[in-house]
Amino acid sequence: MTLLAIIIILFVGGILAWLAEKHLYEGGRLISLVSLIIASLLLISYFPQAESTAVTGDSQWWDNLLISWIPRFGISFHLAIDGLSFLMLMLTMGMGIFGLVMTWNDITFRRGFFYFNYLWTLAGIVGVFTAIDLFLFFFFWEVMLIPMLLLIAVWGYEGRVYAAIKFFIFTQASSLLMLIAIVALAFIHYRNSGQLTFNYMDLLGAQLSATAAYWLMLGFFIAFIVKLPALPFHTWLPDAHTQAPTAGSILLAAILLKTGAYGLLRFTLPLFPESSQAFAPVAMTIGAISVVYGASLAFAQKDMKRLVAYSSVSHMGFVLLGLYALNTIALQGAVMQMIAHGLSTAALFALVGALQHRLHTRDMSQLGGVWPLLPKLSAVALFFAIASLGLPGLGNFVAEFLVLVGSFKANHWLTVIAAIGLIGAALYALLMMQRVFFGKFNDKLKPATEGKTVSDLSLREISALLSLAVLLVIFGLRPQPIFDIAEPTIAKSMQKFQPPENEEVVIEKTGPETSASLSSPTAKSAKTGTSL
Incomplete structure (x- = not known):
């Protein structure tokens, strides 16, 4: 329940920060700081798994929470953490505290509502980095964006409304594209297997035609590179950064952009390996x-x-x-x-x-x-x-x-x-x-x-x-x-990819150290390496 506790602490902390501001002038930021510190301490409890992963290269999930949510449509509240998620969560908590500390005296009006949106943005980001059910992932993707929109529109600079609207249009259009791709993927899997599910682990085995896989891959890809951002979908970023308050710019640069890269590595590459390789x-x-x-x-x-x-x-x-x-x-x-x-x-x-x-x-x-x-x-x-x-x-x-x-x-x-x-x-x-x-x-x-x-x-x-x-x-x-820490997740993401002709990547485990090298196909028989 640690992952769920982290999300709940940030959500509840945001509400308390909003309510406390009516009675204590500094109550909102103090509650926000305490909430982030408690959430960080809970996250640090995963350090033993991080050390174990570094030594053994175990690719299993460190923690896993599965609760039935909407069983009629195969939707569950499924959270999990592995090495990649852990690194991104550590970055999230660290940058959340950093942004709060650096802008401690910057917010002078509607302070409680500001810290409410600040913590809810972070809660949504934590959900994005831990959600394994694709519908739940989309839910947290939206939760993350709306508070950030308000941070820009309310506490930004002179052009904040234009920047917020542009941010909203780009992100919502790409989110809709991703939702269509998620629903289509679940529907095709249901038609082929008779199982209606949005579970990431089940959808990894979905049987897709080459055409369907390519178009679904494009839906995920465009949604994630808008958030990354990459050409030609980058134009929202300079305006949002310029007009956002300092704390909002820190969250955008340090964390929100990483959700796009995380989505590509976690979902797009493993779900559509052949299409991704062709599109590379x-x-x-x-x-x-x-x-x-x-x-x-x-x-x-x-x-x-x-x-x-x-x-x-x-x-x-x-x-x-x-x-x-x-x-x-x-x-x-x-x-x-x-x-x-x-x-x-x-x-x-x-x-x-x-x-x-x-x-x-x-x-x-x-x-x-x-x-x-x-x-x-x-x-x-x-x-x-x-x-x-x-x-x-x-x-x-x-x-x-x-x-x-x-x-x-x-x-x-x-x-x-x-x-x-x-x-x-x-x-x-x-x-x-x-x-x-x-x-x-x-x-x-x-x-x-x-x-x-x-x-x-x-x-x-x-x-x-x-x-x-x-x-x-x-x-x-x-x-x-x-x-x-990241190597087991990367290895899982790369399992379905074919190495270049006459060449492959070999991960050699030498105790706690991991080294990557290139070798010929004869390395498949090496006893000291695992061929990807």
Whole structure:
């Protein structure tokens, strides 16, 4: 019942935060923080399973809750967790606490309702990462989106209504497409087997014609890449990020984008392996173009938030490229990219929000020479800027390196195109630092600074940001625990895929360490490896 308890705590915590604000001015945020801490402690109770999985490579579910919900239609309340879910849930809880701490004093009106939507968004995300029944997955997918819509529309900036409506149209249109695909998949399975079910494990064995499988795969694929986002469905993201409050931008960048990648890895690839393999060149092309296109547009921005938003399009292009390279190395890189991007981009949005709160602008043409004024904020921003561009020794570098290595094996030219995005990342990240923090102090900042004390980062903010910096360093120097936890899930997702001709991926278990290598078909007889 641990997974259910986590979801209930977040739902109930949101309601209590809303009600408490009528009696206590700080009641909502305190209740929100306590709810997130309790939910995190419950999640940490799965650490023994994580350590066991890292050693044994067991691909079984760590925990499983199955409750009959609508038996007439084969719908159940089915939650489960494995290594991939655990990593995504840890990211969710960590970024939820980080966003709350970094924006502790930012919300000045309708505070209780804000924390209600904040916690309900997180509860929906937890449901998305743990739902195994496809109807339940769709239910939590919708629960996650509506509170985020309200966060943008009520507490956003000047263009918040337009951004919220655009976010709603894109997400709801794609959600409807996914719902149609889910119902069609269940119906085809029922017609062929006589069993009406939305259970993921049962639908893995659905007998589908090649045409039906291809169209259903496209329904899932489009729904998930809208959330990822990838070209040409990315245009909602810069507007949503720009107009969302800082806490909303952190949730969007760090967690919500990852639900799209999670859906591709958890559902699209295993449910439709043949169709996914046939579609892989197209998907990889979209990913490679997204990498370059996102970096190019980030380079052209004047608004810091839009720059970071377009950088997310570029970085998530690496995730799409890695997922459809369809080999273990690239998929491990994609999972690491999901985590590292969540940490670095959440920190950048928090820093942009902190800068705007102090100087009342995020327009780079009005900024310049900020380092002497805010040395702590500037130094931390420099670290996360170079993390975003993929500095060796940090988690982002490990992720992008593995994606490129794995993708090169699948398609040389697309990998070369995507690698150009690394140059673009260095250009826009360093350009942002030069324009905002270095050079001559911009006279346009004088009205916001003259006769006023501009405070640097507080101890609370520094502690939150440094915790993410430490994690990026750890993942850059010691990524193996992440690989070991994710490896059984990746292996299950790859079981139905055929390796490239005359070549296959072998996962060799050497005690607690796991290594991936390429070998010839003769490796099938190796006693030390499991052939995928």
